[in-house]
Amino acid sequence: MKQRIISSWHDVIRLSKDPLLLGVILLLLISLVLFIIYPLYKVVVVSFQVDGSFSIKNFTDVMTYSNGYYLKALFNSLWMGVATAVLGTFIAYIFAYSLTRANIPGRKFFNLIATIPIISPPFIGALAVIMLFGRNGFVSSTLLGMQNANVYGPRGLLFAQVLTFFPVAYITLRGVLESISPTLEDAAMDLGGNRFTIFRKVTLPLSIPGIASSMLVLFVESLADFGNPLVLAGAQFPILSVQAYLEITGMGNFAKGAALAFILLVPSVSAYLLQKYWVSKKQYVTVTGKPTQSSNDVVSPTARRLLFVVCCLIAACIILVYASIVWGAFAESWGNSNKLTLQNFVYVWRVGFESVLDTLVIAGLSTPLAGTIGMVIAFLVVRKQFWGRKFMEFSSMLSFALPGTVVGIGYILAFNQHPFYLTGTLLILLLNFIFRYLPVGVQGGVAVLKQIDPSIEEAAIDLGADSNKTFRKVTLPLMIPAFFSSLIFSFVRSMTAISAAIFLVSARWKLMTVQIMSQVESGRIGAAAAFSLILVAIILAAMAVIKLILRLKYHTTSSILSH
Amino acid sequence: MSVTLKNITKIFTDQDDKSKEFTAVDSVNIEIKEGEMVTFLGPSGCGKTTTLRIISGFEKQTKGDVFIDGQLVNDLPANKRNSSMVFQSYAIFPHLTVEQNIGFGLELKGMKKSQIKGEVDTIMATMGLSALGARQPSQLSGGQQQRVALARAIVTKPRVLLFDEPLSNLDAKLRDQMRTEIRRIQQQFGITSIYVTHDQAEAMTVSDRIMVMDKGRIQQLGTPFEIYSRPTNHFVADFIGRANFFKGMVKKIDTDLTLEINQKEYRFPSFNKDVVVGKRATVVLRPEGLKIEKPNDQAFFNGVVQEAVYLGSTVEYQITVKGRTEPIVAISYNPVKEGLYRVGDQVGVSFDAISAHVIS
Numbered sequence: 053m054k055q056r057i058i059s060s061w062h063d064v065i066r067l068s069k070d071p072l073l074l075g076v077i078l079l080l081l082i083s084l085v086l087f088i089i090y091p092l093y094k095v096v097v098v099s100f101q102v103d104g105s106f107s108i109k110n111f112t113d114v115m116t117y118s119n120g121y122y123l124k125a126l127f128n129s130l131w132m133g134v135a136t137a138v139l140g141t142f143i144a145y146i147f148a149y150s151l152t153r154a155n156i157p158g159r160k161f162f163n164l165i166a167t168i169p170i171i172s173p174p175f176i177g178a179l180a181v182i183m184l185f186g187r188n189g190f191v192s193s194t195l196l197g198m199q200n201a202n203v204y205g206p207r208g209l210l211f212a213q214v215l216t217f218f219p220v221a222y223i224t225l226r227g228v229l230e231s232i233s234p235t236l237e238d239a240a241m242d243l244g245g246n247r248f249t250i251f252r253k254v255t256l257p258l259s260i261p262g263i264a265s266s267m268l269v270l271f272v273e274s275l276a277d278f279g280n281p282l283v284l285a286g287a288q289f290p291i292l293s294v295q296a297y298l299e300i301t302g303m304g305n306f307a308k309g310a311a312l313a314f315i316l317l318v319p320s321v322s323a324y325l326l327q328k329y330w331v332s333k334k335q336y337v338t339v340t341g342k343p344t345q346s347s348n349d350v351v352s353p354t355a356r357r358l359l360f361v362v363c364c365l366i367a368a369c370i371i372l373v374y375a376s377i378v379w380g381a382f383a384e385s386w387g388n389s390n391k392l393t394l395q396n397f398v399y400v401w402r403v404g405f406e407s408v409l410d411t412l413v414i415a416g417l418s419t420p421l422a423g424t425i426g427m428v429i430a431f432l433v434v435r436k437q438f439w440g441r442k443f444m445e446f447s448s449m450l451s452f453a454l455p456g457t458v459v460g461i462g463y464i465l466a467f468n469q470h471p472f473y474l475t476g477t478l479l480i481l482l483l484n485f486i487f488r489y490l491p492v493g494v495q496g497g498v499a500v501l502k503q504i505d506p507s508i509e510e511a512a513i514d515l516g517a518d519s520n521k522t523f524r525k526v527t528l529p530l531m532i533p534a535f536f537s538s539l540i541f542s543f544v545r546s547m548t549a550i551s552a553a554i555f556l557v558s559a560r561w562k563l564m565t566v567q568i569m570s571q572v573e574s575g576r577i578g579a580a581a582a583f584s585l586i587l588v589a590i591i592l593a594a595m596a597v598i599k600l601i602l603r604l605k606y607h608t609t610s611s612i613l614s615h
Numbered sequence: 616m617s618v619t620l621k622n623i624t625k626i627f628t629d630q631d632d633k634s635k636e637f638t639a640v641d642s643v644n645i646e647i648k649e650g651e652m653v654t655f656l657g658p659s660g661c662g663k664t665t666t667l668r669i670i671s672g673f674e675k676q677t678k679g680d681v682f683i684d685g686q687l688v689n690d691l692p693a694n695k696r697n698s699s700m701v702f703q704s705y706a707i708f709p710h711l712t713v714e715q716n717i718g719f720g721l722e723l724k725g726m727k728k729s730q731i732k733g734e735v736d737t738i739m740a741t742m743g744l745s746a747l748g749a750r751q752p753s754q755l756s757g758g759q760q761q762r763v764a765l766a767r768a769i770v771t772k773p774r775v776l777l778f779d780e781p782l783s784n785l786d787a788k789l790r791d792q793m794r795t796e797i798r799r800i801q802q803q804f805g806i807t808s809i810y811v812t813h814d815q816a817e818a819m820t821v822s823d824r825i826m827v828m829d830k831g832r833i834q835q836l837g838t839p840f841e842i843y844s845r846p847t848n849h850f851v852a853d854f855i856g857r858a859n860f861f862k863g864m865v866k867k868i869d870t871d872l873t874l875e876i877n878q879k880e881y882r883f884p885s886f887n888k889d890v891v892v893g894k895r896a897t898v899v900l901r902p903e904g905l906k907i908e909k910p911n912d913q914a915f916f917n918g919v920v921q922e923a924v925y926l927g928s929t930v931e932y933q934i935t936v937k938g939r940t941e942p943i944v945a946i947s948y949n950p951v952k953e954g955l956y957r958v959g960d961q962v963g964v965s966f967d968a969i970s971a972h973v974i975s
Contacts (some may be wrong), residue, residue: 239675239706241694243720243771253719257710 070519075438080429081440084447087487091462092454093236095317098465099310104466112310117308125290126315127277131241132206132291133319136213136274142216144221145263147366150359153231153255154351157360165367168374169219171591173548175279175567176584179572180373182283183380188388188478190376204286212280214372217273226513228262229255247352255350258561268327268448272320276455276550280563283572290418292316293457293551300461300555310465313458324453365412379564380581396582404583407562412590414478415546418485422542425486426493432528433494434501435509445498449491457553459488463513464555476558484556485546493538501527540595547591616684616774616807618670619645623679625831627663639665640676652801653807654818657828657852662914663811664779666828668810671777672696678895683774698775699768703783706762707752713763714739714748720771738770741800758789763790765797769804778810782817794820815855829853829935844901844971847887851901852974859900859943860955865892872973874898877916886973896973905945906969907932907953907962914963916943920956930955 074363102109147166151159169177184191185203192198230257281291293316300309351359370374384391426448432438433445451459463484467474474480503526512522550565557566564587573581629635640662647653655663668674670681672693675828681688699720706717717738718731726734733779739745742762752760761781768776781797798821801808812818819823819839827834827850834854837849846852850862865875870885871919874896883898890896910917918936925944930950933942943964947953954964 096618233704235702235704235706236708238693239700239702240709240719240723241692242671242673242695242698243698243767244695246693254708254710255721258708260710411677472862 062367067416072520076428077432077436077438077440080425080432081444083487086446087483088447088450091389091459091466092317094465095310095429095458095462098307099314109290109305111315114308114315121290122292122295122312125292125295125312128132128285128289129292129316129325130205130319132209132213132281133271133274135210139210140214140270140274141221141225141263141266143366144193144218144225144266145259146163146359146362147222147223148229150253150363152226154356154359155349156356156363162363162367164322164371166219166372168221169216170223171544171548171595172374172588173279173568173584174216174277175283175565175569175572176211176377177215177373178209178280179568179577179580179584180215180376180379181208181212182572183386183577184372188386189387204284204500207290209281209284209291211288213274213277214279214371216280217270221270222275223264224266224269225259228259232258234350240348247355261331264334265327265331266516267325268331272323272327272453272455275316275320275323276551278457278554279569282569292456296457296461297554300464306461306465309461313455313461317454317458320454320455320458320539323538328449336483337517346358377581377584380578381585382582385579386581390410391548392410395577397586399576399579399583400586403579404567405593407564407567408581408586408590410562411547411564414485414561418482418489418546419539419543421482422489423493423535423539426444426490427497427528427531427575428540429494430491430497430501430534431523431533434498435506435527448494451488452491456488456549456553459484460552460555463552475556476560479554479563481553481561482561484552485542488549488552489538489542489545490540493535496534496538497531500531533602536598540598543594543598544591547594617649617682618645618646618775618809619680619682619685620666620670621680621682623666623669623676623681625662625674625859626677638831640669642927643679643828643831645826645833645836647807647809649807650805651823652798652810652821654810654812654822655828656812656818656825656855659813659833661828663813663828665778667700667809667811669881670775671700688749697771697773698777699771699773700777700779701761701768701781702763703780705764705781705784707755707760707763707767709752711752711813712748713744713750713752713755716752716763717744717767717770719767724771726786732743734770738766741803742766756921757785758793761785761793765800769806773806776806776808778808780810780812781810781812789961790814790817791874792906804880827854829854844883844970845887846974847900849897852959852965852972854855857902857944858903859902859945861898861900862895863898865890865896867892872896874973876913881915881968883968883973885969885971887975890975894897894975896975899972899974900966901970902931902944902946903948904967905943906963906965906967907934907945907956908949910961910963914965916964918943918964920960920962922957923956923958925950927954932956932962934962936964 078195099104099110100108101262147162150156151162156162179205183189185208187202189203192203236254236258237250240254241247245253272435276293278293278297281294282297285294288306292312294318296309296312299305299312379390380386381396382394383389384395386395386582422431429444429448433441433448463480464475466472467480474483508530509522512526513519517525548565549563550569553563554566554569557563564583568580568587571577623640624638625640627637627639629637633794638952643662643666645653655666657663665674669676670683670690672688674694676689681697692724708719711719714735718735721731721734734750736745737746742765744759744762747755747759752763755763763888764781778797782793783837785793793815801821810818810821810894812933817948822839824836824838825842826836830849835842835851837845846855846858852858852860861876863874863881865872866875866880867873868886868890871882871884872890873880873882873907875881876898881898886896908914916934916936918934920932921935921942922931922933924931928948930947932945932947935942944962
C-alpha cells in the first residue's frame with residue numbers, strides 16, 4: 053500500500069513536468085466521472101431513497117405493483133434475453149460456420165446480408181414484423197388471409213430481436229471460427245476422425261468460449277433493447293426497459309423508474325462482467341506456428357448443400373424484412389393499397405425535415421468527438437502510467453454494459469437540476485452520445501496500440517521527437533484505421549440510437565429515431581418505413597464518404613464492416 | 616511398411632483464373648522401404664510438402680498412384696489411411712490436456728478408456744512426458760509441444776509416420792537435440808517415415824535416404840553421402856553444402872575422367888554417367904577438399920586472399936582469382952599446422968582429386 057502511494061506520487065511528479073498530458077488526463081477523468089459514473093450513481097441513489105433516507109421501499113413497491121406486473125416484466129425480459137441469446141447465437145453459428153468452413157457459394161453476398169441489420173435502426177425488425185405478420189400484414193393477411201392476426205407478444209418480439217442482434221453474434225463467431233487453425237481439423241482427421249467427429253470433438257469445443265461470449269453479449273443487447281419491445285411487446289407481455297420508460301415519461305414517477313432501471317442494470321452488468329473477466333479469458337489461442345491453409349474439406353457435400361439451403365433461408369428472411377420496408381415506404385397504404393406513391397416521403401419531408409437536420413447535427417458533432425476522445429484514452433491507457441489508469445479504462449468501456457434506458461434515466465436524474473441543468477439542450481444529447489459510443493474507439497485503439505511495438509515510438513524519440521510530436525507523427529497515423537472504424541460505428545449508433553435518447557429529446561432538439569417511433573405508434577406504417585429508409589440512406593452515404601476519405605487520403609480501408 | 620509413389624503429379628488451378636495452372640509436383644516416382652526414413656529436401660515451393668500431403672491424403676494428386684504397403688490408396692481419405700502426421704505447427708488441440716491430446720487417436724479408434732491410459736502412459740514415459748500429462752498445451756514449451764505431437768502420432772501405431780517440417784519452430788539448440796531424438800524414436804519403433812524439411816543439416820542427420828526436389832521434380836535420390844559428395848547436377852551441388860564450380864572440357868573417359876581446365880589436364884575418378892567426351896563439364900569441389908599453400912606453378916589456381924575468417928578449429932578463406940568472378944571458398948582444418956594466411960596474401964590452391972566430382 054505504502055509503495056503504491058509512493059509510486060502514484062512519482063506518477064504525479066513525472067506528469068507535472070508534462071502539463072499538457074496532466075491536463076488531458078485530469079479533464080478526461082473528470083468527464084468520465086461526470087458523464088458515465090455520476091448518472092449511474094444517481095440511478096442507484098434515487099432508487100434506494102425515500103424522502104431523503106435509505107430505503108428499499110421503491111423496490112418492494114415495484115415488485116408488488118399491480119399483482120406483480122413488473123415482476124412479470126422482469127421475468128419476461130430475462131426470458132426474452134435468454135431466448136434471443138440462444139436462438140441468435142445458434143443461427144449466427146450456422147451462418148458463420150457455413151461461411152468460414154463449408155466453402156458454400158455466395159459467401160460474400162451472405163456476409164453482406166448479415167451485416168445489413170447492424171447499420172439499421174434497431175426497431176426496423178419490429179416495423180417489418182408488423183408489416184409482414186400484423187393485422188394488415190403481407191404474410192398474415194395478404195398471403196394467408198388471416199383476420200386480426202396478432203403479432204404483439206413474445207413470438208413477434210423474439211423474431212425481431214433475433215433479426216436485429218444475430219449479426220453481432222455472427223461477427224463474433226466468425227472471428228472465433230477463423231482463428232481456429234484448419235491444421236487442427238487436419239490433425240483430427242489424420243488421427244482417424246470422420247467429419248462429424250472432427251466437428252464434435254475439435255471445432256465445436258474450440259468454439260465454446262466464443263459461443264458463450266456471443267450469448268452473453270446478445271443477452272445484454274436483448275435486455276437493453278428498447279425499440280423492438282416498445283413497438284411489439286404489448287400490454288400482455290410487459291418488458292422491463294419499456295416499463296421503466298413508461299413509469300418516468302408516463303407517470304412521472306422517477307423513484308420507481310429508477311428502481312426498475314436498477315433491476316435492469318443488475319443482470320446486464322453481471323453478464324457483461326462475466327463475459328469480460330471470465331469467458332474472454334477462456335478463449336483458446338492456437339499455440340504456435342505459421343497459419344497453414346488447408347485444402348481439406350471438413351464438410352461433406354451433403355452437409356454443404358444443407359448449410360447452403362439454411363443460409364439461403366436466413367438471408368431470405370433478412371431480405372424479406374428490408375424489402376417490406378422499401379415496399380412499404382413507396383406503397384400508398386400498406387396492406388390495403390399497394391399502389392406506388394411518393395406521398396410518404398412528402399409527408400416525412402413536411403413533418404420530419406427538422407428532425408433529420410437535428411439528427412445530422414447531433415451525430416455529426418458527437419461522432420468525431422467520440423472517436424478522438426476514444427483514441428486519446430486508448431493511447432493513455434496503453435502507453436502511459438498514471439494514477440487512475442485502470443479506472444479510465446474500466447469506466448470508458450462501461451457503456452457497453454449499460455442499457456440505454458438506464459443511462460437515459462440517469463441523465464435526466466443527474467442533469468435536471470443545478471449545478472448541471474442541461475435538460476432539453478443540445479449539449480445533453482451530445483454528451484450522452486459521446487460517452488455512450490466511446491468504448492468502440494477505446495477498444496479499437498487499444499487493440500491497435502497493443503500490436504504496435506513501443507520501440508517504434510522510442511525510435512522516434514531517439515531521433516529527436518518529443519512526446520507530443522511522437523504522438524502526432526508516429527502513433528496517431530498508425531491509429532487512423534481504428535479511428536475511422538470507430539467513427540463509422542459511433543455515427544451509425546448515433547443515427548440509430550433510441551433507448552437513452554428518447555429521454556433526452558425535446559421540442560427543440562428532435563431525433564429521427566424518436567420520430568419514426570411515434571409514427572409507428574400512431575399507426576403510420578408507410579411514413580415510418582419511408583423515414584427509416586431515409587435514415588439508412590444517410591448512414592450508407594456517410595459510410596461511403598468516410599471510406600472514400602480513408603482510401604484517398606490514407607490508402608487504407610476500415611475494418612469494421614468490410615470483413 | 617512400404618510407400619510407393621508412381622508418377623505423382625499435382626497441378627493447382629487458379630481459383631479466379633481457371634486458365635492459370637501451376638505444377639507443384641511433376642512425375643515423382645519413389646519407393647520407400649519398410650522401416651526406412653526418407654527426407655524430402657528442397658527450397659520452399661519445390662513441391663515437398665505437397666507430395667507429403669498427397670501421401671497423407673490431405674491433397675489429391677492430379678495424376679499418378681500412391682501405394683501404402685502395396686495397397687492402392689488413391690481413393691482412401693486421410694482418416695482411413697493409417698498414416699500419422701507431425702505438423703509444422705504441432706496442431707495440438709488447445710482444449711485438451713497433454714494426456715487427452717495423445718490419447719485422441721486411440722479414442723477415435725474406439726479403444727477402452729483403461730487401455731488408452733496404459734498406452735498413453737507408456738508412450739509418455741518413452742518421450743519423457745510423464746510429469747506433464749495433466750498440463751494444458753499453453754503451459755508447454757516449444758520442445759515439449761513437439762514431443763506431444765510426436766507422441767500423439769506414434770501412439771496410434773501408424774504404418775507410416777509423416778513429418779512436415781517439424782522442427783522449424785524451435786530454436787537452434789533444441790532443434791539439434793530433437794532431430795537426434797526423432798531419429799532415435801523412429802529407429803526404436805521401426806516406423807517407415809517421411810520427413811519434409813528445407814534444412815540440409817536436419818536432412819543429413821535423420822535420413823536413410825534424401826530426395827532432393829526443385830520445381831516439383833526429383834533432382835536426386837540417394838544417401839546423405841551420395842547427395843553431398845556425388846551430386847547429380849548443379850542444383851543439388853549448390854543446394855547441399857557449399858561448393859566451388861570449375862568449368863572445363865572433357866578430354867577422355869576411361870576409369871577416370873580427364874578434364875581440361877585453364878589449359879591444364881586433370882584426372883577425376885568420380886563423375887556422372889551423363890558426362891560426354893568433347894563436351895563441357897563442371898567439377899564440383901567442396902571447400903574442405905581444397906588446400907591452401909604458398910603460391911606455386913603446380914597449383915590449381917593462384918590468387919589473393921580476399922577474406923579470412925578464423926574460427927579456431929578452422930579458417931575459412933575467400934580467394935580471388937584473375938579471370939573468375941566468383942571467389943574460391945576454401946576451409947583449412949587444423950590452422951596451427953597448416954599455417955595462417957592474411958588478407959592480401961598471395962596463395963596457391965590445390966585439391967584432392969578423390970573428393971571432387973564431375974557433373975555435366
